[in-house]
Amino acid sequence: MFIAILGRQPALGATELERLYGGNHTRWFSDSAMLIESDVFDFNRLGGSLKAGRIILQMNGNWQTISRAVVDRYTKQWHDVPHKITLGISAYGFRISPRDVQKTGLLLKKQLQQCDVSLRLIPNAEPALNTATSHHNKLGLSPHKVELLIVRNTSGRVIIAESIGAQNISALAARDQARPRTDAFVGMLPPKLARMMVNFTGLPRKFNDSAAESTSKLCILDPFCGTGTVLQEALLNGYSVIGTDLSQKMIDYTTENLSWLRQKFRTTGEVIALQQADATTFQWKSSRAINAVVCETYLGQPFSAPPRPEKLREVAGNCNHIITAFLRNIHSQLGDTTPLVLAVPAWRNRDGHFTHLPLIKHLADLGYQRVLLRHIRPKQLLYYRENQVVAREILILTKSPEHRKHTII
DSSP: OEEEEEOSSHHHHHHHHHHHHOGGGEEEEETTEEEEOOSOOOGGGOSSEEEEEEEEEEEEOOHHHHHHHHHHHHHHHHTTOSSOEEEEEEEESOOOOHHHHHHHHHHHHHHHHTTTOOEEEOOOSSSSOOHHHHHHTTTTSBTTEEEEEEEEOTTSEEEEEEEEEEOOHHHHHHHHHSSSOOOGGGOOOOHHHHHHHHHHTOOOSBSOOSGGGTTOBOEEEETTOTTSHHHHHHHHTTOEEEEEESOHHHHHHHHHHHHHHHHHSOOOSOEEEEEEOOTTTOOOOOSSOOOEEEEEOOOOSOOSSOOOHHHHHHHHHHHHHHHHHHHHHHHTTSOTTOOEEEEEEEEEOTTSOEEOOGGGGGHHHHTEEEOOOSSOOGGGOEEOOTTOSEEEEEEEEEEOGGGOOOOOO
């Protein structure tokens, strides 16, 4: 079993895990950590988890009890290792100081010194090491670079896990900022959110693992591809991609960015097609079936402050018209169970309340239904930063049963 430490908006990370591993094999442990029952756990695939670890021990107790258990266990485990150990300790859910965590590490270090084993302890600025510290020290990536994730929930249950890695913030930053082409006007979809959205489809990596179809890949369409952020994350996760955009400039930017991606990162998917097209009218014709649609739709104009009501009605109405036309257009081109994962705009006012697109209340009329999640309510699927007016609301959709006609290209 594994435990994942979720990111800034835990609902999104929890949704990602549920869609990949199933609602029956995932469950909340605390408000920022989730348990995953699986023999294999691909942490590098995730966008919404900061760290993850294989569970070693579960127990109850305060920090003093847990500290003694950690020192005893790892003194025995490491008393005769021939190499130097680098250790980080991260505590979640405890009312303790960084100094308390350090004391545990220093006591273990002292015990190991008596066994002639050298231990380098990563200092704690907070009870839990931040992601950057864990990543840059390569904790969890080898047997002699260890991070202990010690997580306590509100009932007093404690899990001790050995990290299998931290989010690769260097790679994410490169794919966000080092690409040759960006365009702030069309939006800057964060790569980690794009990766989460790709995983929200629930698709496996490969269509078929048999030798006859070992080169076949599932295909993801982004009909509003912009500078190609969704496409790049889909390629990195092993999918083939089709991208279209209303602007030829964006298609040129995507082409350049995906060429850069293939030079800098290992990709196994295929770029099937990139072309200029209007998502509200275009007919996607490909030799490959579309297995999922993932996109950031039209978000409207950016705002630095909440707009006046009449301005908001105008912008929301325009966005609603475009996205509704797209959903109507693509409906007959998709398979009955093809998932759609859309980022649509929602506008936050000064009181923190959101104005949502009208179409969300009329999805059934458009022939769609929201995918039901076991651990998360649909209204929790919002991505935004502090003081951001235009949020991204994530819709995970399929055709509604009464509108399924087995029409697939």
